[in-house]
Structures are given as C-alpha cells and as structure tokens.
Amino acid sequence: MTLTSPIDPKAAQAAGALLAGPAPAKAGKVGMMLINLGTPDGTDFKPMWRYLREFLSDPRVIELNKAIWYPILFGLVLTTRPKKSGANYARIWNREKNESPLRTFTRAQAEKLTQAFGDLPDVVVDWAMRYGNPSTASVAQKLVEQGCDRILSFPLYPQYSATTTATANDQLFRALMKIRRAPAIRSVPPYYDEPVYIEALARSIERHLASLDFAPEVVITSYHGIPKPYSDKGDPYQAHCLETTRLLRQKLGWDEKKLITTFQSRFGAQEWLQPYTDVTVEKLAKDGVKSIAIVNPGFSVDCIETLDEIGREAAETFHHAGGENFAHIPCLNDSAEGMAVIEALARRELSGWV
Numbered sequence: 001m002t003l004t005s006p007i008d009p010k011a012a013q014a015a016g017a018l019l020a021g022p023a024p025a026k027a028g029k030v031g032m033m034l035i036n037l038g039t040p041d042g043t044d045f046k047p048m049w050r051y052l053r054e055f056l057s058d059p060r061v062i063e064l065n066k067a068i069w070y071p072i073l074f075g076l077v078l079t080t081r082p083k084k085s086g087a088n089y090a091r092i093w094n095r096e097k098n099e100s101p102l103r104t105f106t107r108a109q110a111e112k113l114t115q116a117f118g119d120l121p122d123v124v125v126d127w128a129m130r131y132g133n134p135s136t137a138s139v140a141q142k143l144v145e146q147g148c149d150r151i152l153s154f155p156l157y158p159q160y161s162a163t164t165t166a167t168a169n170d171q172l173f174r175a176l177m178k179i180r181r182a183p184a185i186r187s188v189p190p191y192y193d194e195p196v197y198i199e200a201l202a203r204s205i206e207r208h209l210a211s212l213d214f215a216p217e218v219v220i221t222s223y224h225g226i227p228k229p230y231s232d233k234g235d236p237y238q239a240h241c242l243e244t245t246r247l248l249r250q251k252l253g254w255d256e257k258k259l260i261t262t263f264q265s266r267f268g269a270q271e272w273l274q275p276y277t278d279v280t281v282e283k284l285a286k287d288g289v290k291s292i293a294i295v296n297p298g299f300s301v302d303c304i305e306t307l308d309e310i311g312r313e314a315a316e317t318f319h320h321a322g323g324e325n326f327a328h329i330p331c332l333n334d335s336a337e338g339m340a341v342i343e344a345l346a347r348r349e350l351s352g353w354v
C-alpha cells in the first residue's frame, strides 16, 4: 500500500480518511441526489408490508396521533393492504428488471443526467427513495464516501407538499445525523410554475395527442390527492396543482372546459382534495362525453398510481359508464422533454457550486 499525504484530498478520501481518522482539508465533489417517493422491493406480502409500514408510519404522511393510528395501521391496514396492493403492483411490474416502473424510470433519469453532466466532472449523480431502496441514508453515505462535501437534493415533485417534498428532505437530514463530516445541503425548490416544466408538459401532451386516432373532448390533469385538512392547515399543494394546470392551459391555448383538474389516489375515510378523478371520469361519461385523455403532471415518472389507477381503473370506469375513447398520456419519465426539466433545474441550483 502506498502512503499518501494527508493534505491530498482525493488520496486521503480513497484511503478512508473522510469517514474515519484525520480528515482532509477539502473533499471537493458535489453530489446530486434525485429523490423519489419509494416503492416495494417485490409484490409478495412481505416486501409490500415492509414498504407500506415505512410509508404509512411517516408522521408527515399520516398526521394522526400514534396511539390512535398504530392499532389501525398494524391491526387493519397492514393485514389487508399488502395483498391487495401487491396484486396491483404485479400487473405493472417490470419483469425484465424485476422491479417496479417507478424504480426503473428514476434510475434511467439519473443515468441520463449523468450523461448530460459530462461537462461537470466533479458532480456525482445518484438516485434514492424516501421509502424502501435504495434508501436515502445509503445513498447519502455513498456520496460522502465518494468525496462529496456538498449535496443537491432533488425531490422529484413539481408541486410541494409536506407529505412528499418535506419528508424527502427530512430523511436526508436524518441520514446526515449519523455522518461526522456532514456535507452542505441545497434542495431544488418546487417547480410547478417553471416555464421549462410547463413547456415540457405541453410538448409531451401535444405529441401524444397527435398519435391518437381520436381527439379528446376533455383532457384531465389528475394529481395525487392529499387529505383536505392538510390543505386547510396550510399545505400549498392544491394551489400549486391548480397553478400548473392554469399555466398549461395558457400554453396549450385551451379553455377551462377542455383542460380540467382532479385529484386521485384517496386513502382512508377522511375527505381528500376534490374533485375526485374517479367520480369526474364517471360523470363525464354519463353526461355524454365520449372521448377523454388523462395526464398526470404531478408524477415525475409513471408508477402504480398512473399506470394502474389511471391506465386501467379510470379507463374501466369511463368505459363502464358509456365512454368510448380513453387515453392515458405518459408522465415525462426519462423522455427528452422530462430530462430537459431536470437538467435545467439542477444546473440552476448548482450555480456557485460548480
């Protein structure tokens, strides 16, 4: 083994000096961490249980007092939902990679961002999940071990919510509590109104509509919901969603009847943000609308909520109620439009660091 000078940061870091022993003066690299929600490792009961337990015991997600919530969570939700949700995940599972689409697409985004950052050799791009794997803690540790003394966190949510953006950043800071030499942190702000994002959505919608053999009378922007009380207490999520749709409408030159907003993915007995997607889809069909398309601007990548709840369930609801033509417009995923958004925001937030 070659002995190296303790003031040579790269050599010292390679020798493990960053995490244990005398620290180099400067580490020098910047970590760029794409953080998505999370996903189960498999569709069987056990991995589904582990994922749902971690997710639904996050107090940012379920604000109920633990003494009330835990008996319901462990006695009811976790005894039934893993099987039911597992069957839904099985329908959309990426069998080639044996993982969920959310993981496949998030990895693809990170790989494409690495390529796009060819001119920034000191930036290390990686990806992590808030719940499940690769865990935020393991990726933070990996980035620090690679010499990152600064990390840019990129929660992949255009619209801010405490239930998503805030908890992703909480988890990163929680991980840093275990690291002696914690890196400096920046976080990409919500981008619900950024022109680059609105432009990407508009181009993607136009491209997909052009490929259909019908013209939808109504296009629905369907966002994941949150419980209404969270919104009433000040979570700006609903306002962010409505603003995204307003800007999109403006960009596409459509009116308020052609592009509407709904909220999907209700969980539990509370009231959630309205109008509900399933109720709206059924009503449109019953009112005589024959052709619709649904787009999910709040999801950075396709996942169970878009592919199964919209692509399958909403389509079935529409057809059963008398609708004829249904299209689900894919999320931006790792498309050229989607990557343009991620790259532009990341470069802006890295300014001064690279």
Ligand SMILES: C=CC1=C(C)c2cc3[nH]c(cc4nc(cc5[nH]c(cc1n2)c(C)c5CCC(=O)O)C(CCC(=O)O)=C4C)c(C)c3C=C
Residues within 6 Å of the ligand: 037, 038, 039, 040, 061, 062, 081, 085, 100, 102, 157, 161, 163, 164, 224, 225, 226, 227, 237, 265, 267, 298, 299, 302, 303, 304, 305
């Ligand atoms: C009270 C429960 C939930 C809140 C609040 C919530 C907010 C929220 N979620 C997303 C994005 C995603 N959610 C996904 C799955 C999912 N969400 C909940 C519950 C709440 N979400 C559950 C229980 C699940 C798991 C699936 C199921 O059992 O129904 C996903 C997809 C993950 C995947 O693996 O594909 C995403 C993405 C947002 C944006 C949001 C609030 C703004």
Ligand SMILES: [Fe+2]
Residues within 6 Å of the ligand: 224, 265
């Ligand atoms: Fe969710």
Ligand SMILES: [Fe+2]
Residues within 6 Å of the ligand: 265, 266, 304, 305, 309
């Ligand atoms: Fe759902």
